[in-house]
Structure formats: structure tokens, C-alpha cells
Amino acid sequence: MKKFSFLVLFLTFCTGQAFSQVLEVESFSTKITELPQALLLDVRTAGEFGGGHLPKARNIDFRSEAFGQEVDKLDKSKPVLIYCLSGGRSAQAAELMRSKGFQVTELKGGYLKWTTKMMPLEGVPAVQHDAAWSLTDFEKLAKENDAVVVDFYAKWCAPCLKMMPMVDKLAGEYKGKVTVIKVEADGNQAILQAHGIDEIPSFLVFRQGKLIQKTSGFREEPKLKELFDQSIGTIQ
Structure with missing residues (x-):
């Protein structure tokens, strides 16, 4: 009985290891080549996906209400290679999909890390990008x-474009x-x-050099104003 229990635990551990892979960019790229039948899944928003994605990736927004339903339509016999913006x-x-019986491999560092390695992309719009910041200059200014409010945006991001005038x-x-920093x-x-x-x-909201707030998603003007007030200490 003890031997049987040990065997079950061992197999569970090994299976979990196999199903819980998180690979660096190079290894993830190799995996894509080795598994042409795999589903390459991008779980970012449609706007993010529209700004560029890994070649032949399929997009299902993880934060959409329909994510679970869309996942249930997928073929569990096919391995899944998954990524988002940064992981x-x-x-x-991936955790949710594994609980449903999928074999999932994650891209460590996500789309950001993939692009820093100058790996192939698809669907990138031809837009004129603003000048990039150096990390040193950004940290120094912040x-x-x-009082500093940092706005992270993209020119393909509809909510970002809607908030820019505000x-x-x-x-x-x-x-x-x-001080407003746009990145x-x-x-x-x-x-x-x-x-x-x-x-x-x-x-991001900084007050006297200390990060006091981090938030994501679209905000109407009154909610944006709260970030400015937080930076000067009007509201906590």
C-alpha cells in the first residue's frame, strides 16, 4: 500500500512538472518549432494583440468573461503554448487550463521578453513610435x-487613446x-x-520618490484626477 501511494505521488509530481513548464524565450521558440500541432495562445486583450503578436498565435482575452467558455471549446489533446505581456x-x-486537463507551457517574461530578444512578430502596425526612455533617466525623473504620475500607453491601445486628452x-x-511621464x-x-x-x-503614482499607487485599465477623468491628487497628498 505504501509503495502504491509513493508511486501515485511520484507520477503526480512528474506529471505536474511536465504540465508546469515555464520556458525562456529561446526554449519557447524551439518548442513552437517542435510542436507544430500545438495551440499558441495569446491571453492579452484584443487591443494588445492588435499591436503585434507571435506568428500564428490565437487570441483569447484571459480577463474576458467568456475566457472559460472559449477554453472549454479547445482540444485537450493538443499541447498549449501560452503567453501574455509579461507573464x-x-x-x-495556465493554472486554470491545467485544472481542466490541458498540457500547458508558459513563455517566461511574455511578449515583452520575446520582443527584447528581437524574435519574429506578426500583425505589428506601421506607426511612428515616440522616443524611448532609458531606465536610468526614467528612474531619476520619477x-x-x-509628485509624479506615469502613464504607460500604446498607440494601438484604444483605452489609452481615449484617455490621452484627459x-x-x-x-x-x-x-x-x-510631473507627468508618458511611457x-x-x-x-x-x-x-x-x-x-x-x-x-x-x-504609477510616485510621491517624494516613493511608489504609492499602481493601477491598470481605463479610468474616467474623475478617477484619473484621483491619481494626481494622490501624488500631491490630497487623498491617501
Whole structure:
């Protein structure tokens, strides 16, 4: 009986190991080549996917209400290679899919890490990107000013584009009080990774060099104003 129990535990451990792979970019790329029958799954938003993705990837937004239903339609006999922007959402999605019986391999560091390695992409729109920041310059500016709001955006991101006029308006209203730093996701992977930004749009709020708020997703103007007020200490 003890031997049988040990065998069950051993097999469970081995199976879990096989189903819980998290691979670096190079190994993940090799896996794509080795498993042409696999489903390459991008679990970012449709907007993020529209800004570029791994070749032949399929998009199912992990944060959509229909994610579970869409997953249930997939073939469990096929291995799944999964990624998101930096690895957070794909890890959660992978855990859910494994609980449903899928064999899932994750891309460590996600789309950001993939692009830093200059790996192949598909569906990247032809847009003029803003000048990239150096991580050193960004950190210096964020820490040397008393009140800072950082806006992480992308030109393919509809919520980002909708908020831009509101951010600019508030930047004018708080001129001299709050420093606004705009960071385009494309070309600034080092900054996104350093601050754990795994979704666009996102905002960071610094007060006297200390990070006090991190938030993601679309915000109406009153909610955006709260970030500016937090940076100067009007609200906690």
C-alpha cells in the first residue's frame, strides 16, 4: 500500500512538472518549432494583440468573461503554448487550463521578453513610435520630483487613446505641482519589466520618490484626477 501511494505521488509530481513548464524565450521558440500541432495562445486583450503578436498565435482575452467558455471549446489533446505581456495573466490562465486537463507551457517574461530578444512578430502596425526612455533617466525623473504620475500607453491601445486628452488636460491643470511621464509600451520593455507592468494602459503614482499607487485599465477623468491628487497628498 505504501509503495502504491509513493508511486501515485511520484507520477503526480512528474506529471505536474511536465504540465508546469515555464520556458525562456529561446526554449519557447524551439518548442513552437517542435510542436507544430500545438495551440499558441495569446491571453492579452484584443487591443494588445492588435499591436503585434507571435506568428500564428490565437487570441483569447484571459480577463474576458467568456475566457472559460472559449477554453472549454479547445482540444485537450493538443499541447498549449501560452503567453501574455509579461507573464502574470498567462500564469493564471495556465493554472486554470491545467485544472481542466490541458498540457500547458508558459513563455517566461511574455511578449515583452520575446520582443527584447528581437524574435519574429506578426500583425505589428506601421506607426511612428515616440522616443524611448532609458531606465536610468526614467528612474531619476520619477524619484527627483515630489509628485509624479506615469502613464504607460500604446498607440494601438484604444483605452489609452481615449484617455490621452484627459491626461493632457489634467497635466495642464496640475502644472507646477505634478510631473507627468508618458511611457510608450513599445520600445520601453525594460521600464515595464522593472515595474511589473503587464497590461496597457497602466499608471504609477510616485510621491517624494516613493511608489504609492499602481493601477491598470481605463479610468474616467474623475478617477484619473484621483491619481494626481494622490501624488500631491490630497487623498491617501
